[in-house]
Amino acid sequence: MAYFKIIDKGNGVNRLFIGGVHGKEGSSTIEALKQIRDEDVSQGKLVIHNCDESPYLSTLDPLYYQSEVGKEVLSLISYYKPTFYVEAHCYNKKNFSKLTSLHRMSKAGVPPLIELEKGVLIGSASPSIRTNIFRKEDVCITLEMPCIPDQDSLNVYLDVLRIFAASRSREELEKTIKELYPSQLQTAIKYAKEFFGNYPPF
């Protein structure tokens, strides 16, 4: 379900939110992305893009970024050069324990996703883009909610998107996340250090 919007509030950080990067998840992520309003952006720019339905390939699969939609994601990133990048996903509830499992590192080669609340999960974006395309100081996350979310999950997901839309710097963003989710931020820092070395948490 394609959707595209640019909110431009002049100088400041570039933000890019991309939803529905594989399979049918775009029909859920669009419900959140289309609710982001001009007034949610403090300054700088926010580009919102929701992709059409595509064959499902994990973004951890090396072939993903060679697929049509994978190339679309890469071209959006290289064109807009976001400092804040949010990949908006949804998951089938039966995969919750797999995504958050402490064994995810040995099974899937990436750290577990971290639950903020109400089934909303956060983690780094796919390591291949995190380390190859983004600068270390960029903020680069995967945000997940259950597909066809209930109102509580959707509200948490939207609140996180709005924090990214409103924050003017990495420092401000981290401060807000720390106030709301201190233990989750600690865990994210721990995983980032284990996985990426001395990377910032996202």
Ligand SMILES: [Zn+2]
């Ligand atoms: Zn996904």
